[in-house]
Amino acid sequence: MNEKNIKVLIVDDFATMRKxxxxxxxxxxxEDIVEAEDGVMALKALKAQKIDMIVSDWNxxxxxxxxxxxxxxxxxxxxxxxxxxxxxxxxxDNVVAAVKAGVNNxxxxxxxxxxxxxxxxxxxDGINK
Amino acid sequence: xxxQKLVKLLNDxxxxxxxxxxxxxxxxxxxxxxxxxxxILAEAKELKVDPVRGxxxxxxxxxxGTIMETIQDKAEAANxxxxxxxxxxxxxxxxxxxxxxxxxxQEFIDMGISLVGPVQSGAAEAPLPEEVDETRAETQAxxxxxxxxxxxxxxxxxxxxxxEGLEYIEEIEINILNLENDPENKDYINAIFRPFHSIKGVxxxxxxxxxxxxxxxxxxxxxxxxxxxxxxxxxxxxxVLDGADALKSMIGQLRxxxxxxxxxPTGLDIPxxxxxxxxxxxxxxxxxxxxxxxEILVDxxxxxxxxxxxxxxxxxxxxxxxxxxxxxxxxxxxxxxxxSQALRKQMDRMADMTTIRVDTVKLDDLIDMVGELVITQSxxxxxxxxxxxxxxxxxxDISQFFRITSALQRISTSLRMIPIKQTFQRMSRLVRDLxxxxxxxxxxELVGEDTEVDRNMIDEIYNPLVHMVRNSVDHGLEMPDxxxxxxxxxxxxxxxxxxxxxxxxxxxxTDDGRGLDRRKILDKALKAGFVQSDEGLSEQEIYxxxxxxxxSTAGKVTDVSGRGVxxxxxxxxxxxxxxxxxxxSAVGEGTTFITRFPLTLAIIDGMxxxxxxxxxxxxxxxxxxxxxxxxxxxxxxxxxxxxxxxMGRLMPLIRLYDMFSLEPEFxxxxxxxxxxxxxxxxxxxxxxxxxxxxxxxxxxxxxxGLKNIKGLAGGAILGNGRVGLIxxxxxxxxxxxxx
Numbered sequence: 001m002n003e004k005n006i007k008v009l010i011v012d013d014f015a016t017m018r019k020x021x022x023x024x025x026x027x028x029x030x031e032d033i034v035e036a037e038d039g040v041m042a043l044k045a046l047k048a049q050k051i052d053m054i055v056s057d058w059n060x061x062x063x064x065x066x067x068x069x070x071x072x073x074x075x076x077x078x079x080x081x082x083x084x085x086x087x088x089x090x091x092x093d094n095v096v097a098a099v100k101a102g103v104n105n106x107x108x109x110x111x112x113x114x115x116x117x118x119x120x121x122x123x124x125d126g127i128n129k
Numbered sequence: 130x131x132x133q134k135l136v137k138l139l140n141d142x143x144x145x146x147x148x149x150x151x152x153x154x155x156x157x158x159x160x161x162x163x164x165x166x167x168x169i170l171a172e173a174k175e176l177k178v179d180p181v182r183g184x185x186x187x188x189x190x191x192x193x194g195t196i197m198e199t200i201q202d203k204a205e206a207a208n209x210x211x212x213x214x215x216x217x218x219x220x221x222x223x224x225x226x227x228x229x230x231x232x233x234x235q236e237f238i239d240m241g242i243s244l245v246g247p248v249q250s251g252a253a254e255a256p257l258p259e260e261v262d263e264t265r266a267e268t269q270a271x272x273x274x275x276x277x278x279x280x281x282x283x284x285x286x287x288x289x290x291x292x293e294g295l296e297y298i299e300e301i302e303i304n305i306l307n308l309e310n311d312p313e314n315k316d317y318i319n320a321i322f323r324p325f326h327s328i329k330g331v332x333x334x335x336x337x338x339x340x341x342x343x344x345x346x347x348x349x350x351x352x353x354x355x356x357x358x359x360x361x362x363x364x365x366x367x368x369v370l371d372g373a374d375a376l377k378s379m380i381g382q383l384r385x386x387x388x389x390x391x392x393x394p395t396g397l398d399i400p401x402x403x404x405x406x407x408x409x410x411x412x413x414x415x416x417x418x419x420x421x422x423x424e425i426l427v428d429x430x431x432x433x434x435x436x437x438x439x440x441x442x443x444x445x446x447x448x449x450x451x452x453x454x455x456x457x458x459x460x461x462x463x464x465x466x467x468x469s470q471a472l473r474k475q476m477d478r479m480a481d482m483t484t485i486r487v488d489t490v491k492l493d494d495l496i497d498m499v500g501e502l503v504i505t506q507s508x509x510x511x512x513x514x515x516x517x518x519x520x521x522x523x524x525x526d527i528s529q530f531f532r533i534t535s536a537l538q539r540i541s542t543s544l545r546m547i548p549i550k551q552t553f554q555r556m557s558r559l560v561r562d563l564x565x566x567x568x569x570x571x572x573x574e575l576v577g578e579d580t581e582v583d584r585n586m587i588d589e590i591y592n593p594l595v596h597m598v599r600n601s602v603d604h605g606l607e608m609p610d611x612x613x614x615x616x617x618x619x620x621x622x623x624x625x626x627x628x629x630x631x632x633x634x635x636x637x638x639t640d641d642g643r644g645l646d647r648r649k650i651l652d653k654a655l656k657a658g659f660v661q662s663d664e665g666l667s668e669q670e671i672y673x674x675x676x677x678x679x680x681s682t683a684g685k686v687t688d689v690s691g692r693g694v695x696x697x698x699x700x701x702x703x704x705x706x707x708x709x710x711x712x713x714s715a716v717g718e719g720t721t722f723i724t725r726f727p728l729t730l731a732i733i734d735g736m737x738x739x740x741x742x743x744x745x746x747x748x749x750x751x752x753x754x755x756x757x758x759x760x761x762x763x764x765x766x767x768x769x770x771x772x773x774x775x776m777g778r779l780m781p782l783i784r785l786y787d788m789f790s791l792e793p794e795f796x797x798x799x800x801x802x803x804x805x806x807x808x809x810x811x812x813x814x815x816x817x818x819x820x821x822x823x824x825x826x827x828x829x830x831x832x833x834g835l836k837n838i839k840g841l842a843g844g845a846i847l848g849n850g851r852v853g854l855i856x857x858x859x860x861x862x863x864x865x866x867x868x
Contacts, residue, residue: 012327013323013327014293014297014327014330014331015289015293016286016289016290016293016294016331017327017330017331017334019285019286019289020286020331020334020335023283023286057330059323059326059327060323061320061323088326088329088330090197092193092197095196095197096163096193096196099156099157099159099160099163099196100160100163100164100167101160102157102160103156103157103160104156104157105155105156106156109330109333109334110330110333110334122155126153126155126157
């Protein structure tokens with residue numbers, strides 16, 4: 001599978017933020033993108049189609065990024081889906097909690113397209129091994 | 130002791146570690162190891178294998194270091210981890226055999242420390258330098274020339290950011306009000322925290338440094354409140370609101386810039402705002418002057434003096450940056466709310482010499498007495514008119530005295546006046562909720578929210594206003610697709626407007642919706658038998674039919690309106706407050722409800738009428754006309770009762786003297802005076818002997834014994850010193866109908 005052929009799900013309650021991430025992803029060649037505005041919608045999207053990578057915000061109403069992560073990991077159909085957590089600060093407690101819950105990597109806002117690409121590559125490498 | 134499980138856990142971990150290459154010590158692996166270590170720790174705790182506990186915490190710190198990228202050397206980290214795992218296996222072996230471990234884990238811990246850095250540093254202190262930098266950056270950015278230097282990086286994104294950001298700020302404002310009413314509700318704090326957080330996130334991508342930094346500061350203030358480290362206080366709410374305002378105008382500037390306009394200077398003092406935020410974030414900095422915070426808490430019986438002294442002693446022994454209030458909260462001696470109340474008390478006592486708090490009962494008494502004074506004044510003025518000869522000097526002095534009393538009356542009523550702002554804000558929140566339920570998009574505009582009204586009125590007018598707002602959102606505004614089809618903006622607009630006019634407060638509720646449908650109202654009214662034909666009915670009269678009980682033009686019943694009960698309740702409530710409603714409407718353009726309320730309920734404008742020997746006061750707001758009817762206007766039809774033909778209509782006649790069993794001067798309507806009085810039951814003609822005049826009276830309750838008499842709303846002392854009874858028209862007409 002060509003790396004750039006993966007389908008990415010962006011989860012963020014702030015529409016502008018989703019657009020920001022979408023633009024960055026496009027800059028580095030990821031074209032197949034779907035969006036969800038919170039964890040609940042994200043789970044729906046995940047059930048409906050095959051998603052190769054989740055890029056989710058940490059802080060969201062209804063269902064936080066961490067809760068989404070836990071839900072994904074505990075669902076046998078989705079458990080293996082790569083998950084990249086977007087956080088505002090590298091707060092150790094939050095990051096460690098996400099790591100323990102099985103996040104594949106995290107990225108701190110603001111980030112560049114290159115860093116985002118690097119993180120995604122790293123996740124894909126880790127899985128393909 | 131059974132070490133089997135612990136041994137197995139350690140062996141599993143060792144095995145996993147063996148198959149891993151050091152380069153693979155990535156985040157998923159670290160997470161897996163952390164979870165294993167947690168299990169090991171729990172088991173070690175259970176079995177009291179203390180050296181293993183020490184190892185686990187060192188190992189966790191190393192793993193966290195690799196996750197947070199404070200440790201760069203992954204190979205070395207893997208090396209130390211391996212050592213740690215083996216060490217733990219040795220320790221458990223030793224425990225299994227001898228029940229203890231004689232070796233030392235110190236060497237291993239040292240290895241860990243050299244990798245991670247000493248305990249209590251590293252990550253915990255890392256954010257500090259950034260904070261310092263920020264303050265500096267801010268001071269620079271806020272210099273005058275800095276104002277214009279906003280660089281727009283991505284136009285389309287910036288546009289989205291402006292729209293969405295402003296929406297988020299609106300959300301913040303609403304939730305802040307909720308928080309103020311319920312300061313300990315974490316949901317509300319969260320609901321305010323999150324939008325700031327989102328704004329910050331996007332601003333950081335768009336390189337909008339000032340917006341990012343301000344929302345960051347506000348966010349971290351709220352974060353501390355969320356964690357219970359600081360309490361939600363008035364100053365905090367104020368600063369968050371000011372912060373939201375500041376963000377709003379900064380985003381406004383951004384929009385100007387995008388539109389190619391020169392941004393209007395915000396006139397904001399961001400460094401001062403930031404300083405305020407920081408000050409509140411740091412907690413309690415008002416221990417100077419007045420009573421000490423601790424003393425206030427002791428006075429209020431929240432903590433004992435011994436406890437206070439003990440805490441103070443401890444503070445002295447180990448000085449820290451913490452304020453007393455914070456320490457008390459941290460050690461759970463006092464609740465955040467108690468401390469903040471004490472602080473507020475302290476501030477009240479301390480500085481503010483320009484305002485004082487007064488019990489409203491005292492204020493009510495004062496206004497009451499001033500009312501009496503005004504009445505005594507009018508008694509004097511009537512007496513003077515009756516004097517044969519007038520003393521010029523006395524007349525001059527008395528007119529001076531009159532001027533003073535009327536000024537006094539004005540000032541004293543103003544004491545109890547408060548702005549209608551809060552009521553409006555509550556309603557604007559309601560609009561949003563309603564709109565959401567109805568699937569409509571609505572903006573709310575507030576105009577004149579600083580208009581003042583008597584405190585006693587505020588609560589009373591809230592309910593009728595709410596009903597009207599509901600009606601506007603539910604029936605006035607169309608669904609988004611319908612609006613688009615009609616060529617209107619998708620988002621509807623509800624305007625709440627308040628102003629003073631002629632001793633009244635006028636409140637207008639306007640929607641830009643579909644407008645009232647004359648035809649539909651008439652059809653319903655005809656069907657319900659309220660009217661026989663539409664002849665001679667003015668626009669106003671037709672519109673007003675929506676206030677009739679049982680008449681609703683709503684096609685379907687929603688959970689809030691459409692059952693035909695709402696609007697007649699509104700009318701009754703408004704009239705009870707001696708208010709009036711008017712409706713303006715244009716099909717396709719919208720509807721405005723104009724309500725007028727007296728500024729205060731304490732004084733009413735009344736018409737003094739005479740029936741037999743008694744004086745009665747009719748509230749002028751309900752009077753439509755007064756006339757002496759010609760003889761042929763009077764009809765007495767068997768079964769229908771007496772009617773008078775006035776204002777082009779037949780209206781039931783009610784003889785006031787009959788109602789109160791008095792002996793009148795005139796028994797024939799064409800000799801007496803007939804006052805046409807409006808009511809929710811429709812207009813009636815009230816027959817009285819004569820009209821004495823118009824006056825302002827101070828409403829007095831009739832006291833316990835006479836309180837529940839139907840038809841009377843209270844009493845008042847009239848200019849001539851006599852007592853006049855104030856007529857409750859609704860009650861009176863109800864009585865008459867039962868006759």
